[in-house]
Each structure stands twice: as structure tokens, then as C-alpha cells.
């Protein structure tokens with residue numbers, strides 16, 4: 422048994438971690454927004470499945486060993502997949518006000534698994550191993566059988582384990598869109614202007630040479646991806662993390678690790694304009710976010726994905742552009758990232774792997790705020 426961390430952050434209150442009795446199956450049907458028969462009516466599948474349920478009224482998580490399968494109607498337009506693994510995103514249980522979740526909602530939005538059905542006019546076939554990020558207004562993937570829309574789906578990169586695959590979509594797409602689409606690190610978001618593998622299998626990078634990037638929270642799921650993408654693009658990359666993560670970040674190619682437990686960015690920059698950054702990417706938030714403002718160049722860009730984004734008191738420097746955004750799940754973009762993974766120049770980082778019955782420990786590990794990479798819940802044994 423793993424103990425819950427003593428630091429339970431704003432992302433999840435301790436009440437969220439208290440298991441409640443599994444809700445009854447009748448009311449669970451509500452969370453599929455549908456009274457159509459479950460998928461078992463059309464396929465030879467079990468009657469029920471294991472699932473994690475988030476009760477949005479009581480803010481509690483529970484484990485249900487006999488939850489219903491997705492309704493048959495969903496599998497006409499979405500892939501029904503047998504889930505191998507799913508991943509938790511820090512803070513995800515606080516998203517209820519922004520999405521229309523019913524009382525009982527399945528959490529976790531990253532998934533790897535095997536397609537079970539055929540969807541007309543879609544690229545993938547039953548039996549193929551896929552991964553993707555389900556958007557948060559959809560039921561999540563912490564269950565044995567789930568659905569995902571074709572445009573959010575990509576084939577699992579060759580050679581990648583299904584556990585590692587589940588660690589990638591949300592973090593990779595968020596980092597990619599933050600650096601290249603919102604931050605314009607390479608000057609343009611055009612497909613030809615960002616790192617890629619070309620038709621001959623050559624890795625094309627170096628488009629951000631001469632640029633300086635700072636990642637606040639470089640050792641989290643998103644930050645670790647951002648380090649790898651920015652290095653491929655040829656930028657000078659610094660990141661904040663505690664010293665226990667320095668060696669790992671160096672292995673991924675980071676140029677400089679700034680230990681946020683020892684020095685603030687304001688003190689590190691010390692008024693020296695040459696040390697400032699073209700792009701500051703904030704994956705840490707709170708005090709670090711306000712401190713990070715000291716590190717952006719006067720004509721630089723500050724991109725954040727952390728809830729609670731604020732400009733500094735007294736306003737930001739006039740020339741600084743800011744962006745706070747929510748990532749968009751794009752299977753086609755994930756496919757292009759898959760090519761970089763297959764070349765061995767980008768990898769996922771798995772902090773820890775848990776069984777579904779260990780959901781409290783798994784969510785507690787993420788909420789502690791110090792996971793290195795992603796916390797995975799594994800639902801199937803076979804690869």
C-alpha cells in the first residue's frame with residue numbers, strides 16, 4: 422500500500438480522495454447521457470466493467486467493479502476500445518465548472534487500447550492499437566471499455582509499450598501547441614516550420630536556433646515533453662525543477678536546470694536582460710507564475726496552461742504577448758509526434774503504474790504535485 426502524500430494541493434481536496442460506496446448501476450446510466458442499451462447488445466462483451474467514478478455532487482472518487490458499458494449508439498460514430506492504460510492529469514477533477522459533467526462521471530482523458538468496432542469513413546480498423554486524448558466534455562477513460570472519436574485517435578507508435586503510450590497524448594499535444602502554435606517558437610505554426618520526420622525518414626529540426634526558452638515546471642508531464650520538442654527545434658532550453666530531477670532533465674537534453682527551491686527567477690535573472698527568455702512556458706502556476714514574469718524579454722511571449730493565470734500587479738511589460746489556452750486533441754498532430762517517438766528522439770515519462778483498485782493512491786500521487794511525468798492506471802495485463 423502506498424500512503425497518500427501529506428501535501429494535498431489545490432488540485433484535489435482531501436475529500437476527493439475519500440472512497441465512497443460505489444453508486445448503484447441505475448443512476449450510473451445517467452452518466453452516459455443516454456438510455457440506449459449498452460454495447461453488449463451488439464457485441465460479445467461482458468455485461469459490466471470496472472470503472473472509476475467521480476461524483477460531481479459530493480466531489481468524491483469511487484471504484485465501481487460493475488459499471489455499465491458505453492451505450493451502443495456511441496460506437497456508430499466513435500471507436501469502442503478495450504482500454505489498456507489511462508493517465509491522470511493534475512487538477513482534472515476541478516474542471517467540472519468548465520464542462521457539463523453529469524452527477525457520475527468517469528475521469529482520466531489519456532488512453533491506450535485496442536479498437537473493437539468499425540466506424541464508417543474513419544481511418545482505423547478493429548484490432549489496431551491506438552492512443553489519444555479524449556476531450557473533457559466526453560466521458561473519460563478510467564474504465565475497461567471506452568469510446569474515442571476518430572479525429573482524436575492515432576496509432577500507437579511502433580515499439581512503444583501501451584503503458585508508455587498512455588503517458589503521451591495530453592502532455593505531448595499540450596507542449597506542442599504551447600511552444601509552436603501559441604508561443605510561435607519557430608516563427609510559424611506551419612507544418613513545414615516545426616520539427617518533423619520527412620517522407621524520407623529524416624528528422625528535420627533546428628527551426629528555433631538562437632531562441633531562448635524557459636519552462637516553469639520542466640519535470641512534469643507537460644514540461645518533459647516541452648523540453649524534448651524545444652531541443653529538437655534547436656532552442657536554448659532552461660527549466661525549473663527541484664535538484665532530484667536535474668540528471669533526468671539533462672538526459673533529455675535540457676541546457677540548464679534552475680532549482681526553484683533554492684533561487685527565484687527574479688534573483689536568477691538579477692536584472693541582466695541577456696539572461697531573459699524569448700518564450701516563458703508556465704506549467705507550474707501560483708508563486709512560480711508571478712516569479713516567471715521577471716524572466717521574459719520585453720518583446721517576448723508568456724504562455725500558460727495552468728488554471729489561475731494572472732498578469733503581474735501593475736501590468737505586464739508593454740511588448741510582451743501572453744496566451745492562456747486549453748489544448749485541443751488532434752489525432753493527426755499526434756500521428757506526427759508518433760513519428761518522432763518512433764525515431765527515438767521523443768519519449769514519454771511514466772512516474773508510476775497503478776491498478777484501478779488503487780485509484781486513491783494514484784490520484785494522490787498526481788495531486789502531490791511532484792510526479793515526474795505521468796501517473797498511469799493500467800487496466801489490462803497483455804500488451
Ligand SMILES: NC(=O)c1ccc[n+]([C@@H]2O[C@H](COP(=O)([O-])OP(=O)(O)OC[C@H]3O[C@@H](n4cnc5c(N)ncnc54)[C@H](OP(=O)(O)O)[C@@H]3O)[C@@H](O)[C@H]2O)c1
Pocket residue numbers: 510511512513591592595637638639640641642643644661662663664665666681704705706709725726727728746747748787790791792793794795
Ligand atoms: N490548459 C491545458 O490544456 C492543460 C493541459 C494539460 C495540463 N494542464 C495543466 O498544466 C499543469 C502542469 O501539468 P503537468 O501534467 O505537467 O503537471 P505535473 O505532472 O503534476 O507536474 C509535476 C511536476 O511539477 C514540478 N513542480 C511542482 N512545483 C513546482 C514549482 N513551483 N516550480 C517548478 N516545478 C514544480 C514537480 O517537480 P519537482 O518534483 O522537481 O518539484 C513535478 O515534476 C497542471 O496545472 C495541469 O492541470 C493544462
